[in-house]
Amino acid sequence: MSLALEPSVGPATTKQVTRERIAGNVQRYGAAIVLGLLLVVGSFAFPTFPTLSNFTNIATQSSFLLIVAVGMTFVILTGGIDLSVGSVYALGGILAAYGSTWGIAGAVLLPLLACGTVGILQGLLIAYGGMAPFIVTLAGLLGIRGLVFALTNEGANTPLIKDASVTALGQGGMLGLRWPVVIAVVVVVIGSVLLARGRGSQTVLAVGGSESAAVLMGLPVARVKFSVYVVSGLCAGLAGALNAAYSSSGVPTVGVGLELSAIAAVVIGGTLLTGGRGNLIGTTAGVLLLTVIQNLINQIGSLTSSVQAVVSGIFLAVVVIIQTVLSRTQRL
């Protein structure tokens, strides 16, 4: 019988499944692929690019942003946003410098304690107070930057780190890598394992995928939302402390606009800005991409940093367009 009864959404054909899988993989590993291409092209174009010292340099430059971006990935996966990380990063740096008078313990614990508290406050307001993450963390961005200036006599003071064990945390290292790089790698690895196989990871993805469904399934939605802001605060504080140790000082104006770089890296890395899907390998590739683009433009020499901003912007726009196309492909 020739009835037009084929259901509009039937079981997918193998072709569709294949297409869907390819689209999914491009979304997941696209940033890594582009990064690879860029490294190859850069190596052929500029003889000064593929040197060990340049690569170590790139790694060190990326490490601080990467730690911040790991926390941001968790936040964005739940469908939230954390705009406060730039200011919290600066707070972490200042407190590390002040705390360094008590040696390395003070330089690490003081920033973590304070920045974790910022995360706790923001998390409480967002998860249990039901307030919009954008507004709460925008308040954090403004308020914490103010606090940083208050702590440094309107930004006139730049507390220096004199303790050698603390500066060694930023400038020393192992196997040719600086400690911030090693720590960033450790953070990514721990984060990846937690995200892939950890207790709360499924709830993180569920909250970002469909919060109402997660609530109806009886998942600990509020607890998970709260946790990601605490994690993000801790990550930003840690990165700030390491950066202070690296530059031997807590600079009050550091980290302005860092939240936007972190969000850009996370999105370029294939995490959906609406939440529910993403991974830290992508975020790592996203951070490295931003740094490598900057590095390559510096290699050209004649171009200014404004060009770099333009290129990064165009790059982000292209990524967003590709992501949209890919997620449409996957919707069948």
Place this chain on the structure above:
Amino acid sequence: MTDQLSTAAPAPVLEARGVGKTFTGVAALQGVDFTLRAGESLALMGENGAGKSTLIKVLTGVYQPDEGQMFLHGEPASFAKPVDAQHAGISTIYQEVNLVPLMTVAQNIFLGREPRNRFGLIDFRKMQEDARALLATYDIHVDVRRPLRSLALGMQQMVALARAVSIDARVVIMDEPTSSLEAREVETLFRVIGMLRSQGIAIVYVSHRMDEIFAICETVTVLRDGKVVHNGRLADLSRVELVALMLGRSVEKVKRGGVTAFGEVKEGEGEPVLTARDLSRKHQISGIGLDIRPGEVVGLGGLLGSGRSETLKAMAGVMQLDEGSLTVDGKRVRSGSVAAAIKAGVVMLPEDRKAEGIIPNLSIRDNIVLAALPRLSRAGFTSRAKQDAIVDVFMKRLRIKAASPNQVVSELSGGNQQKVMIARWLAMNPKVLLLDEPTRGIDVGAKAEVQALINELADEGLAIVLVSSELEEVVEGSARVVVLRDGSVERELRGSEVTEQHLMAALVGENHSPAEESPAEIKERL
């Protein structure tokens, strides 16, 4: 009324005695007694506003009753949160699939209770195996590693059901689970329900579809105005008796009224107000021609995929055409532009009012005047007085039941929401009204009102095109019916030909004898 089940029936799993719930002085439930036994499938019936949703919310821990007591396996029980009810073995399947579309089938089934290895990390292999095994027990075979959103809606609903049951559920409450499913998927759902019952799981089934209720339910509890008006075996009731109980009217009155509330229908006279010629779009419709005259309701018949919704969308400018022309009052209308169609006086009430029509957080007033705003504005400012006047007229005329025009639309019943949608388009002063499933998902009483309204509007000279998957609605509501098949016009039924039999024969093709396929079978495909 007394419970007519024999005393040998299994012990009650879930019971409510004298349950009452009051919202700001209005009693939503009053002294409700409710009994559910193992393996029983109970239909919970009632018009919208009768207290069905409130009762379900009380049973699932969303609301706490103000009075009365609930019993689980004979023990007093109370649920402070939905999670408590779930832990007690009461699961709910909602109208919309409440799972996470981006996550895989397996992840969705085991969310919140993922199997772990000895390091406390999630064991995905075991999760997938378990998910596969679980679905296989219900004869559902699907790649559990695929994201949920890539499955058909019916399959998603099945996954939701599997999840609900795998949490050791003893009671599964289904709130209109089939409203978005296709006939074939409904069949699978019913099969699974049968299996669940044989495992001793009790089902509470809420649906507006009588066919389904009578097909799978054993007992029925009828609510009206927050009170239980009937409790007993479904087999002892006829459909008319059931409707009479729900509406609180006598059986005779319901019978006399027919199945639908349409009055007399007549063909329009004079020049057609809308003429469509050769409407075509690749793979969807080809060469469709229609003439609609003022004052007539033309039914558009067809099975799923016949192109009936596409034809409406083409006329409303929602869908771009490859070929064809549309003229209104002799003037050609640019195709593929909603603005042009509205300007010409052609407006459409979309099939899915939640997704394509209603803006839930806005008030009734704002929803009604929304589309008319450009017309009411001068230099970018709109007169509040003019808006109020229009809103007032339509709320009275369409008998929209609401506290005030400022009430948020999401608080209204489905029927009243639909009336708000109709009001929005009538406020545009249209010449042609295209209705796609105007009574889907609204209860019996509101359905009758919407049908009566369609009648009235035609009498006032509006040209109406009606699409409905309910045959009786098309047949009783339309003066003539244009039947589509495979994207083109199969035939037109007029006058005495407008009967369910003729329509069914036309739906499957003229040469196809209706005897080969029973009317019930054809109906099921709609």
